[in-house]
Amino acid sequence: MDPHFALYLVFFVCYAGLLALSLAMDRHHSQIRHGKPAPLLRRALRLAGWSLLALALWLCSLAWGWAIGPVAWFGLLSTAALGFVFLLPYAPRFAAWLAVVGPLLALPPFFL
Amino acid sequence: MSVPSPAHLRLALGSRVLAAVGGGYALASVFSIWLSYLLPAELPEAVLGATLFSFAVYTAAVIWAFAAASAARAWLGLLLPGAAMGLMAAALQLGGAAA
Amino acid sequence: MKQTLRQSMSWLHTWGGLWFTWILFAIFLTGTLGVFDDPISHWMREQGKIGEIAPSTVDQRSRAVELGQRHLAAVSPRADFWSIGLPGDENPNIRVFWRADEDAPFKQAQLDPLTGAELQPGASRETEGGHHFVHMHFEFHAGMAGIWIVGAATMAMLVALVSGIIVHKKIFADFFTFRPGKGQRSWLDGHNALGVLTLPFLFVISYTGLTIFWATYMPAGVLARYDGSEDAFFARLSEEPAPRPLQHIDALMPELAPLMRRGEAAIGREASFVVVEHAGDRSAAVRVFGRFDPDAENDRLVGRGSGSALYDAITLETLDVQLPNTVRGGSVLQTQRTMNALHFVRFGGYPMKWLYFICGMAASAMLATGAILFMVKRRKKSANEFGAATARVYRGIEVLNVAAIAGLILACAAYFWINRLLPLDVAERGTREILLFFAVWLASLAHAALRPSLAAWREQLAACALLCLGLPLLNLATTGDWLVAALARGDGETAGVELSAIGFGLIFLAMLRQLRRRAPTLTVDRPETAKTAAIDAIGGR
Numbered sequence: 001m002d003p004h005f006a007l008y009l010v011f012f013v014c015y016a017g018l019l020a021l022s023l024a025m026d027r028h029h030s031q032i033r034h035g036k037p038a039p040l041l042r043r044a045l046r047l048a049g050w051s052l053l054a055l056a057l058w059l060c061s062l063a064w065g066w067a068i069g070p071v072a073w074f075g076l077l078s079t080a081a082l083g084f085v086f087l088l089p090y091a092p093r094f095a096a097w098l099a100v101v102g103p104l105l106a107l108p109p110f111f112l
Numbered sequence: 113m114s115v116p117s118p119a120h121l122r123l124a125l126g127s128r129v130l131a132a133v134g135g136g137y138a139l140a141s142v143f144s145i146w147l148s149y150l151l152p153a154e155l156p157e158a159v160l161g162a163t164l165f166s167f168a169v170y171t172a173a174v175i176w177a178f179a180a181a182s183a184a185r186a187w188l189g190l191l192l193p194g195a196a197m198g199l200m201a202a203a204l205q206l207g208g209a210a211a
Numbered sequence: 212m213k214q215t216l217r218q219s220m221s222w223l224h225t226w227g228g229l230w231f232t233w234i235l236f237a238i239f240l241t242g243t244l245g246v247f248d249d250p251i252s253h254w255m256r257e258q259g260k261i262g263e264i265a266p267s268t269v270d271q272r273s274r275a276v277e278l279g280q281r282h283l284a285a286v287s288p289r290a291d292f293w294s295i296g297l298p299g300d301e302n303p304n305i306r307v308f309w310r311a312d313e314d315a316p317f318k319q320a321q322l323d324p325l326t327g328a329e330l331q332p333g334a335s336r337e338t339e340g341g342h343h344f345v346h347m348h349f350e351f352h353a354g355m356a357g358i359w360i361v362g363a364a365t366m367a368m369l370v371a372l373v374s375g376i377i378v379h380k381k382i383f384a385d386f387f388t389f390r391p392g393k394g395q396r397s398w399l400d401g402h403n404a405l406g407v408l409t410l411p412f413l414f415v416i417s418y419t420g421l422t423i424f425w426a427t428y429m430p431a432g433v434l435a436r437y438d439g440s441e442d443a444f445f446a447r448l449s450e451e452p453a454p455r456p457l458q459h460i461d462a463l464m465p466e467l468a469p470l471m472r473r474g475e476a477a478i479g480r481e482a483s484f485v486v487v488e489h490a491g492d493r494s495a496a497v498r499v500f501g502r503f504d505p506d507a508e509n510d511r512l513v514g515r516g517s518g519s520a521l522y523d524a525i526t527l528e529t530l531d532v533q534l535p536n537t538v539r540g541g542s543v544l545q546t547q548r549t550m551n552a553l554h555f556v557r558f559g560g561y562p563m564k565w566l567y568f569i570c571g572m573a574a575s576a577m578l579a580t581g582a583i584l585f586m587v588k589r590r591k592k593s594a595n596e597f598g599a600a601t602a603r604v605y606r607g608i609e610v611l612n613v614a615a616i617a618g619l620i621l622a623c624a625a626y627f628w629i630n631r632l633l634p635l636d637v638a639e640r641g642t643r644e645i646l647l648f649f650a651v652w653l654a655s656l657a658h659a660a661l662r663p664s665l666a667a668w669r670e671q672l673a674a675c676a677l678l679c680l681g682l683p684l685l686n687l688a689t690t691g692d693w694l695v696a697a698l699a700r701g702d703g704e705t706a707g708v709e710l711s712a713i714g715f716g717l718i719f720l721a722m723l724r725q726l727r728r729r730a731p732t733l734t735v736d737r738p739e740t741a742k743t744a745a746i747d748a749i750g751g752r
Binding site: 007079081085088089 | 384386387388389390391404405408409411412510511512553558559560562563565566567569570573
């Protein structure tokens with residue numbers, strides 16, 4: 001995998017994973033949607049969140065190998081988290097939509 | 113440093129800072145010598161490996177010096193393991209020289 | 212009178228953090244800029260205008276070595292070392308470096324690659340470029356003393372990280388929490404989020420920073436088990452021949468060009484440097500270094516060497532050959548080298564550098580927010596830690612906050628301006644640039660001391676914004692090169708520097724706007740003299 005492509009892809013996979021994990025928390029769920037998540041939804045969000053983070057690690061290993069991959073994973077996890085946390089209070093709904101819109105805008109150019 | 117007003121409190125704080133900075137460094141140094149005898153590596157590598165760990169010991173020692181209930185306990189908690197490791201290293205050195 | 216662990220750690224984090232935060236901010240900010248030392252040097256030396264340099268032939272390299280050797284033999288026939296840097300991608304000239312003996316200063320000159328004539332000052336924009344930031348980062352241009360100051364601050368950083376984690380009440384519950392517009396609460400949220408979200412980076416970068424200089428900082432092991440002989444220790448550790456002692460017998464140096472060709476053949480790479488240790492002495496040795504290949508085996512963290520070959524300068528015997536991308540020494544040494552590589556981002560190219568850059572900037576911001584939070588708390592309500600002197604100490608801290616944070620950013624931005632505005636033909640131009648950098652920093656301290664703190668913050672941030680946003684215009688005015696031209700020729704390094712400057716300029720503008728909006732709450736209250744506050748805040752019992 002081309003490392004530049006992987007950079008964007010993994011960033012948004014991490015971002016989506018963190019978004020899911022935050023949606024599983026009452027405080028942030030009410031920021032983005034209304035009210036609290038139902039118990040089942042909460043569990044599903046947690047599962048989705050951790051799975052996406054694990055997927056991100058695996059994608060990193062494909063792009064960079066197992067020596068550099070974990071370093072890239074930590075770095076992308078940190079940058080995605082910084083982006084999400086500092087966007088969330090200013091534009092909560094946009095912060096959520098970015099998980100969908102971001103990859104749609106950033107990834108297709110690589111296939112042109 | 114915010115300075116506690118009564119003199120004995122100021123002294124206790126100074127003692128802790130000294131324990132953290134000087135005592136912690138001494139403990140980390142002794143630790144690196146001690147561990148270099150125990151690591152399952154050849155001599156030059158054992159010294160390097162032990163030293164790489166010693167910065168974590170220094171950090172822990174500083175934390176301990178301020179977490180301990182009193183300045184005296186802070187010193188004791190650094191001196192006892194330091195002395196134990198120092199004695200053990202000396203014994204290993206003498207044992208190695210005899211063998 | 213016992214206090215909880217959290218209280219004692221809070222005291223340690225607050226005060227241990229405060230006294231080191233200014234130094235640490237300087238270390239992190241310049242280190243983060245240093246991630247891009249090559250692009251910064253590229254911009255400062257106007258290398259975008261030179262364009263691509265055609266790969267050199269072996270004959271051209273031999274000729275360059277001959278010319279370099281002729282120059283060195285003339286200026287310093289006996290020397291601790293000579294070094295000849297061959298023309299390469301980034302510099303079309305021959306660079307020669309030498310040092311007469313171990314205590315003498317390093318000297319250098321640039322030579323014309325065709326004639327060997329020394330290039331006079333003014334022929335090119337002589338500058339330390341991005342290396343200035345790297346040297347600030349690990350030694351503040353203060354040699355051994357600087358290395359120790361940085362080491363002490365880095366230990367303080369590790370202690371602050373551990374104590375900070377213990378103090379933080381709800382790392383996981385607050386993981387995604389940032390509440391802006393709430394004064395002190397927001398500063399604390401910001402400080403926590405910046406620290407927690409980059410925690411792996413912070414630990415790795417601090418610990419690996421210490422272990423780079425492990426033998427300097429923690430020499431006990433080498434002292435105890437090698438009688439302090441670092442040479443013997445390192446020769447065995449890295450499995451390389453030990454340096455040979457000076458014999459003090461004059462000897463004629465051989466032609467270096469044939470040795471360069473032998474070296475290239477031995478390691479299978481183009482040479483980048485030819486170095487002579489103990490030139491003019493019977494103990495002289497010649498080392499040929501290969502050129503670094505960024506694309507070779509770039510999936511590895513460690514062991515990506517450029518290769519080198521070592522020859523006895525008198526007998527011409529081969530002393531040692533290390534092939535590129537081979538590893539020597541045992542697994543512990545590889546561990547230490549892996550830690551170095553992690554610190555220097557010597558892997559993965561630009562994507563990794565950007566990740567380090569972002570994390571480094573977040574870390575700098577974490578330090579800055581910590582320092583500001585300290586004063587925000589006390590502006591609202593003085594904790595009166597210093598009795599009658601409290602107001603004066605607070606004022607001092609406020610001044611240092613402005614100078615250490617806004618002032619350093621200003622000095623860094625000014626360094627780019629100095630590079631473009633200082634006449635080309637001044638002597639020691641590179642050193643002069645760095646002196647002026649420190650002069651700007653000092654001026655920012657004086658300004659912070661003379662102005663009310665809010666005004667000082669505002670004016671210095673405005674100056675930072677102005678310098679950053681004006682940088683592309685300055686480049687256009689002084690060199691005729693500009694952003695669009697750089698983008699058009701695919702010169703990402705020049706364009707990257709200017710686009711980043713614009714980005715930072717916009718961030719500073721946003722901060723200024725924020726400052727104006729919050730201005731009324733920032734006035735400094737008279738410190739209260741309540742004894743209870745003092746007792747609360749002392750902590751250290």
